Amino acid sequence: MAMNRVTKLFQPTAPIPKSLQNSQIIKSQRMMLEQGVIRATSTGLYTLLPLGMRALKKLENIVDRRMEQIGAQKILLPTLTSDKLWEQSGRLAEAKAGSELFLLEDRHKKRYILGPTHEEAMTELLAAGTRLSYRRLPLLLYQISNKYRDEPRPRYGLLRTREFVMKDLYSFDANEENALKTYQSVTESYEKIFQELGVKYVRVEGDSGMMGGSMSHEFHYPCEAGEERIIQCNSCKLPSNASLLDIPTTSCPHCHSTDISTMPGIEVGHTFILGTRYSQPMNATFIAADKSMQSLIMGCYGLGLSRILAASLEALSLPTELRWPLAIAPYKACIITPKHGSKEEAASSLTQGLYDLIDCQPGFKNDVIVDDRSNLSIGRRLTEARRIGYPLIIVIGKKAIEDIPRFEVFDLNNNQEFDWTDGSVVARLKEYCAHHE
Numbered sequence: 001m002a003m004n005r006v007t008k009l010f011q012p013t014a015p016i017p018k019s020l021q022n023s024q025i026i027k028s029q030r031m032m033l034e035q036g037v038i039r040a041t042s043t044g045l046y047t048l049l050p051l052g053m054r055a056l057k058k059l060e061n062i063v064d065r066r067m068e069q070i071g072a073q074k075i076l077l078p079t080l081t082s083d084k085l086w087e088q089s090g091r092l093a094e095a096k097a098g099s100e101l102f103l104l105e106d107r108h109k110k111r112y113i114l115g116p117t118h119e120e121a122m123t124e125l126l127a128a129g130t131r132l133s134y135r136r137l138p139l140l141l142y143q144i145s146n147k148y149r150d151e152p153r154p155r156y157g158l159l160r161t162r163e164f165v166m167k168d169l170y171s172f173d174a175n176e177e178n179a180l181k182t183y184q185s186v187t188e189s190y191e192k193i194f195q196e197l198g199v200k201y202v203r204v205e206g207d208s209g210m211m212g213g214s215m216s217h218e219f220h221y222p223c224e225a226g227e228e229r230i231i232q233c234n235s236c237k238l239p240s241n242a243s244l245l246d247i248p249t250t251s252c253p254h255c256h257s258t259d260i261s262t263m264p265g266i267e268v269g270h271t272f273i274l275g276t277r278y279s280q281p282m283n284a285t286f287i288a289a290d291k292s293m294q295s296l297i298m299g300c301y302g303l304g305l306s307r308i309l310a311a312s313l314e315a316l317s318l319p320t321e322l323r324w325p326l327a328i329a330p331y332k333a334c335i336i337t338p339k340h341g342s343k344e345e346a347a348s349s350l351t352q353g354l355y356d357l358i359d360c361q362p363g364f365k366n367d368v369i370v371d372d373r374s375n376l377s378i379g380r381r382l383t384e385a386r387r388i389g390y391p392l393i394i395v396i397g398k399k400a401i402e403d404i405p406r407f408e409v410f411d412l413n414n415n416q417e418f419d420w421t422d423g424s425v426v427a428r429l430k431e432y433c434a435h436h437e
Helices: 027-034 050-069 083-089 119-127 176-197 305-316 343-359 378-388 422-436
Strands: 038-042 045-048 080-082 102-105 111-114 139-148 163-173 202-205 215-222 228-233 239-241 260-275 285-287 293-295 297-304 333-336 368-371 392-395 406-411 416-421
Touching (some): 027 038, 027 305, 050 139, 050 163, 050 176, 050 305, 080 083, 083 111, 083 119, 119 297, 163 176, 163 305, 215 228, 297 305, 333 343, 333 378, 343 422, 368 378, 406 422, 416 422
Parallel strands (some): 202 239, 333 368, 333 392
Antiparallel strands (some): 038 045, 080 111, 202 215, 228 260, 260 297, 285 293, 392 406, 406 416
16 A cells, blocks of 8 residues: 655645634634644535545544444435425424525425435335334434534534534334333443543433424533533532523422532534424334334434534644544554655665554554655654644654664653654554553
8 A cells, every 4th residue: 555645645724714813713623724624615614624534534434333233224315305394394384493494496496405404304214105014123224424504603613514414313113112222222332432532521411402302312522612511410410401400490400409510511412212203293104013003213313423523622632732532533643754864864764664564553554644744854744743633653863873773752642752663663552552442
């Protein structure tokens, strides 16, 4: 495989656009723009550049793997949904839903919605002539796709946009008891996803809002940039969304204690048990054991993938340097070569061997990039690599021309520095990976 090189990387960097300079901007947004991870194209719209796209695809792979483990099947629904389906479910008439919908009309005067979510489309799929037996339940179907919302106040980069990437899963069960088991299975899978990312999170009781249903939970990253308020009860220890507070007494919705504290959070996931909220009006049924036709019991489960990407960086990063969860870092390791014309240039011959040695280790395949801009000093390239946040930065510098060549290694996520010899690289990488499992 060809070596990944910075000189071949499309990474257009630019100062913050004038349209954002006078507005509130958070650190992850600023650095993702400055380091060529994303590019602003219009209000609330961003292009994911190669570094951002690599991170997003890694996140999608984690999600796919966890979904396969619980038997979920992946599909892809059309982005456009007929407004007739939303009329059938009753959501089109709801003011809150309608104000955030992108509506359009085709040449035949038929109206469509750019999907912000796909409860109606998914339910219609099950209702459209599918004779589903109870023996085939639960059925779990999910997709990862772009969603659209006419956000009144787009801000904070990928945290609040008009177009975003979301993973939405829909479950179908025969009864409430089984639906609750499915709900538990999916939410446990979500917990594993967040644990794999390694960013501190909390799961709180949530508000069903326009989605409807009998149960709802939210996943949040506690973070100063968060627009949600999470309450922590110091009595029963159960967290919840501040929107559920008993306002007259400002008390915990679980035990009614007034001994509570609050913290800001970024919502990154939301789960619901919908019951028959959509299946009944849209006639999505199954054949029960007694041969009768009964309404499916539904659940829906969303993960904002582009938001998780930005929220992880907001939670972990330093004021001037990005910090990525190792599992979704665009590249896990960056090798910095000697400067052209320097004494260290004699060690340039070590580059290919070091690259191959790291690339063949578990977890590092196609995850190494070489900063081969040898016209720049090592110091400048090291500074830039730190700003981008490559978890491991390996410098072929002065120590590489000693009798026993050594590489200077910077472990950004643990704020540590090491010297590795050529012979110790494999063992050191195994130690590094074990530390992050």
